[in-house]
Amino acid sequence: MAAKFSELELAINTLVTEFHAASEDKSPALNLEQFQRLVTAQLPDMVKISGEDDGVSKLLQEMHVPEAGPVTFAEFWGLVDTLATTQFGLQKREKTAKCVKCLLL
Amino acid sequence: MAAKFSELELAINTLVTEFHAASEDKSPALNLEQFQRLVTAQLPDMVKISGEDDGVSKLLQEMHVPEAGPVTFAEFWGLVDTLATTQFGLQKREKTAKCVKCLLL
Incomplete structure (x- = not known):
């Protein structure tokens, strides 16, 4: 490169x-703990699970991932x-909103 | 945030x-020229189209996008x-290769 x-x-x-960094043991998938750590540390604003006990299981359900994991790269993607x-x-809404503002000025 | x-x-x-920056006219999709500029400027190493005349049409074919475009965000994604x-x-290969090396040491 x-x-x-x-x-x-x-x-x-x-x-x-x-x-890759989240899976210390070189495995191509993350176990539940590794996945939770990745989401909590790296997606604090985009994914809200920290406050909820069953936060991760709800997220995995939405991702169609088995409750016990593991989470593959394709599923993470x-x-x-x-x-x-x-x-x-x-x-896109922000861009159109700005345009509305610039119409009003 | x-x-x-x-x-x-x-x-x-x-x-x-x-x-978004590649579509100057606030449209949610890129025309061919905008898409080519984005790929050439932003993906010079990962996508090789600069040297080939029909580079963009081959790429669009692989992406299952009509030859005349436009290219939506979902298609870009x-x-x-x-x-x-x-x-x-x-x-992943690099990681396993490194492990093979560390086995040999």
Whole structure:
């Protein structure tokens, strides 16, 4: 890879390396504890599970992952996909909202 | 959102904002020219299309996007998904390769 990476390539790389870093034992999937730690530490604003005892099980249900795990990269990516799509919707509304403001000025 | 974002949240946000930035006219999809500029500028290492005349049409075919575009965020995200999965495979091999080395030492 060229020495200088683009923002987008760095972002994709971060998503992959953070998942790898969460699985200390080199396994391609995360056990429940590793997954909970990853979500709590790395997605504190986008995924709210810290306050709830059954927070992780609800999240796994929404991700269609068996309650006992493990969580594969593809299943983790499904969560990232949902979060990105939500972000895209929020930013799209913000962009149109700004336009409404600029019409009113 | 809290003032301090995690690496993972910043990465997801970058993927969304770069797509939005590529569509100057506030539209939720990119025309061919905007998409080509995004890929050439932001994915120079992960997607090789610059040297080939029909590079973009081949890429769109692989992405199952009509030749005339436009490219929606969901279709862009399909490309990101493929790139991330490839990166994950590469890093997994690297990790196991390192282990083989540490076995040999």
